[in-house]
Amino acid sequence: MNSVKNTMVACCQVAPKIGDLAYNRTLSERVIRSAALQGARVVVLPELVQSGYVFADRNEALSLSETADGPALTLWKALAKELDIIVVGGFCERLDGDELANSAAMIDAQGLRAVYRKAHLWDAEKDIFSPGNDAPPVIETVHGRIGMLICYDLEFPEWVRLPALAGADLLCAPVNWPDGPRPPTERPAEVVRVQANASINRMFIAACDRHGHERGVGWVQGSVIVDADGYPLAGPAEQGGEQMLLATLNLSEARNKRISARNDLHQDRRQGLY
Amino acid sequence: MNSVKNTMVACCQVAPKIGDLAYNRTLSERVIRSAALQGARVVVLPELVQSGYVFADRNEALSLSETADGPALTLWKALAKELDIIVVGGFCERLDGDELANSAAMIDAQGLRAVYRKAHLWDAEKDIFSPGNDAPPVIETVHGRIGMLICYDLEFPEWVRLPALAGADLLCAPVNWPDGPRPPTERPAEVVRVQANASINRMFIAACDRHGHERGVGWVQGSVIVDADGYPLAGPAEQGGEQMLLATLNLSEARNKRISARNDLHQDRRQGLY
Numbered sequence: 001m002n003s004v005k006n007t008m009v010a011c012c013q014v015a016p017k018i019g020d021l022a023y024n025r026t027l028s029e030r031v032i033r034s035a036a037l038q039g040a041r042v043v044v045l046p047e048l049v050q051s052g053y054v055f056a057d058r059n060e061a062l063s064l065s066e067t068a069d070g071p072a073l074t075l076w077k078a079l080a081k082e083l084d085i086i087v088v089g090g091f092c093e094r095l096d097g098d099e100l101a102n103s104a105a106m107i108d109a110q111g112l113r114a115v116y117r118k119a120h121l122w123d124a125e126k127d128i129f130s131p132g133n134d135a136p137p138v139i140e141t142v143h144g145r146i147g148m149l150i151c152y153d154l155e156f157p158e159w160v161r162l163p164a165l166a167g168a169d170l171l172c173a174p175v176n177w178p179d180g181p182r183p184p185t186e187r188p189a190e191v192v193r194v195q196a197n198a199s200i201n202r203m204f205i206a207a208c209d210r211h212g213h214e215r216g217v218g219w220v221q222g223s224v225i226v227d228a229d230g231y232p233l234a235g236p237a238e239q240g241g242e243q244m245l246l247a248t249l250n251l252s253e254a255r256n257k258r259i260s261a262r263n264d265l266h267q268d269r270r271q272g273l274y
Numbered sequence: 275m276n277s278v279k280n281t282m283v284a285c286c287q288v289a290p291k292i293g294d295l296a297y298n299r300t301l302s303e304r305v306i307r308s309a310a311l312q313g314a315r316v317v318v319l320p321e322l323v324q325s326g327y328v329f330a331d332r333n334e335a336l337s338l339s340e341t342a343d344g345p346a347l348t349l350w351k352a353l354a355k356e357l358d359i360i361v362v363g364g365f366c367e368r369l370d371g372d373e374l375a376n377s378a379a380m381i382d383a384q385g386l387r388a389v390y391r392k393a394h395l396w397d398a399e400k401d402i403f404s405p406g407n408d409a410p411p412v413i414e415t416v417h418g419r420i421g422m423l424i425c426y427d428l429e430f431p432e433w434v435r436l437p438a439l440a441g442a443d444l445l446c447a448p449v450n451w452p453d454g455p456r457p458p459t460e461r462p463a464e465v466v467r468v469q470a471n472a473s474i475n476r477m478f479i480a481a482c483d484r485h486g487h488e489r490g491v492g493w494v495q496g497s498v499i500v501d502a503d504g505y506p507l508a509g510p511a512e513q514g515g516e517q518m519l520l521a522t523l524n525l526s527e528a529r530n531k532r533i534s535a536r537n538d539l540h541q542d543r544r545q546g547l548y
Contacts, residue, residue, distance in 0.1 A: 119544055123534040133547065155474050155539065157431035158548035182505060187461075189473045189504045196470030199463045200429050230463045231456060260397045265429065270393055273407065274432035 006248050007143040009170065009204075010040035011235070013223040013243035015212025018052030019064060025050075025075050028089065031244065032076070036083040038246060041143055045089030046210040047118075047151050047174040048102065054215040058100070061128045065094035068112055073105055080107045086141055088148050090174035093117065095130065102129045104148050104174050106139055113139045118150040119159060122178075136163040136171075144169040144251035151175040154193055154207070157200070164201035165266060169254035171197075173207040177220035191222045191236050199230030202257050202265055204249050211241050228254045280522050281417040283444065283478075284314035285509065287497040287517035289486025292326030293338060299324070299349050302363065305518065306350070310357040312520055315417055319363030320484040321392075321425050321448040322376065328489040332374070335402045339368035342386055347379055354381045360415055362422050364448035367391070369404065376403045378422050378448050380413055387413045392424040393433060396452075410437040410445075418443040418525035425449040428467055428481070431474065438475035439540060443528035445471075447481040451494035465496045465510045473504030476531050476539055478523050485515050502528045 012031035016024040028045055035043045047053065050072040055061040066072055076087045086108045093103035093115065101117040102125060117132025118125075136149040136159070147163030147170070154160060154173060163171055177190045191207075198205045209223045221240035225233050225247040233247035257265045286305035290298040302319055309317045321327065324346040329335040340346055350361045360382045367377035367389065375391040376399060391406025392399075410423040410433070421437030421444070428434060428447060437445055451464045465481075472479045483497045495514035499507050499521040507521035531539045 119547065120542055123536045126536055131544070135547070152537075152542075156543060156548075157470075157474065158435070159544070161432070162548065182503070186505050189469065192466055192504060193470045193473060195463065196431075196467045199467060200431065229456070230466060231460050262397045262400055263426075268394055268426075269430060270405070270433070273393065273409070274430075274436065 005252065006250055007041050008039045008246055008248045009042045009044065009206050009225055010035035011044045011206050011208035011223040011225060011245040013209055013211055013221060013237070013245070014046065014049065015210060015242065016046070016049045016052045018054055018214050019060065021051065021064060021071065024052065025072055029075060029079060032079050032087060033083070035244060036085050040085065040246060042086045042088070042146065042170070042172070044172045044206045044208040045087070045174060046208050047090035047176040048092055049089050049174070049210070050091035052214060053176045054217050055128060058128045061092055061100055062098060065092045065100050067094050068105065068115055073107065073112065076105065076107050077111055081109045084109050086143065086146065088172040088174065090150060099130045100128055101132060102150060104150050106146065106148055108141055116148050116150065118153060120152045120156055122152045138163045138166040138168045146170050146172060148172045151177065154197060157197060160197045161201065164203050168203055169251040170204040170206065170249065173205060175207050175209050177209050177222055179218040179220050187236065188220045188222045190220050191224050194224055195226050195230040198226045198228060200265060202228040202259070203254050204228055204251060279526065280524055281315050282313045282520055282522045283316045283318070283480050283499055284309035285318045285480050285482035285497040285499060285519040287483055287485055287495060287511070287519070288320065288323065289484060289516065290320070290323045290326045292328055292488050293334065295325065295338060295345065298326070299346055303349060303353060306353050306361060307357070309518060310359050314359065314520060316360045316362070316420065316444070316446070318446045318480045318482040319361070319448060320482050321364035321450040322366055323363050323448070323484070324365035326488060327450045328491050329402060332402045335366055335374055336372060339366045339374050341368050342379065342389055347381065347386065350379065350381050351385055355383045358383050360417065360420065362446040362448065364424060373404045374402055375406060376424060378424055380420065380422055382415055390422050390424065392427060394426045394430055396426045412437045412440040412442045420444050420446060422446045425451065428471060431471055434471045435475065438477050442477055443525040444478040444480065444523065447479060449481050449483050451483050451496055453492040453494050461510065462494045462496045464494050465498050468498055469500050469504040472500045472502060474539060476502040476533070477528050478502055478525060
């Protein structure tokens, strides 16, 4: 662990426009600069913020895809270097042989640190993307160890466990949570699952959702930053819409997995049994 | 699945007295009868309701332990037969060689259907109990398939996954959740984890907590019955104290793991990766 004790993390809940790559770049630059100006050192953007989410078909997704050397990540690299921040954001990644992945990039002042490819695909994504087969990466940064995964991945605690066991202090999760029915007084189950994943691992999680209707699909708009006990430090915003969630985290707290005199959340796992 | 479509489930949040086995039997009989009178067909009691929880030492626990043929389970068997209900409750179980287990019994009109021994031990329990090594049982009953596990087990979603994958429609969880600090406006993380475990498996969960201070320990008093999407149908009670939570469940809903046109929560697991 480095000497930086408190790290301000931002989740930028914005509304990308499907297919308008230039608009989405401008949008991401605006909120990245705004977050950094307010003191954020880690800035999380939604899933597929580079392209939008509701593709008409695979061909449209292919036409909007970029590599890690494409315009969106080139912009984020320049901003991360200029502002000395970490950016985590989602993009429609073109792989070899015209394959596509629903990916997230982690970029810091050094450049691209990792790309993660969503392993659990949602609904029509199965027609478009190849699922990732590599565990969520955990990267040593100046602020601590940061992992990332994407949206539906969060519904598989076995998958969340992997970066947690690899030592992630903070998990950044670009998401696009499609909205659905729920009891009106209840916090969305998507947020509840983020809380639970954090609490069973004593790991901070920053989940960045989107807003804006896109081809008939709406979103939970439930961006949230939770502490290592699973309680929200910022969000979920009740009113939805564009949100800039900011929370200052002492990431070193996640190094302590003890929750009683005799209990350690990771050491108490009965590894032989599951 | 049988023809019974709606099953009323009760969680009886009571305060056993440490060491007063006769009082605890009378207490359990009172609330089991009350729950059945109100229509409950499945009655869940807290962890260690037969003995109390905060043992002075292992010797005290040994002196309070019973086998499955002891007075507490004999009473529950008689009540289950008389009232034609299922009882799930916790007891301090004496094993061979004076070993002890923190156990739960499932009893129906046929008699004892299963005993489960807590696999993840909390704090001083490690000085008293032998941890169980067998997966949570899932029992075919007239109301559907019912599983059980105990308290801290719920913090290990890999463990909860086992009865879920074995087909449990309802998971009954006797708990004693020790109280601790949390943000005053937040639902306890213990309840949040129950919700998340239900939602990632589309499985009903009935968690029955206790109340009453015992040797300096207080409890969350957060009993809750959640639906297969993870939303509470009854509880958590805000005021604490003795509670009789009742909810009518259509357990067959848990047989459908689909959450979108293309997604099935269990089939979407990437089994080769974890």
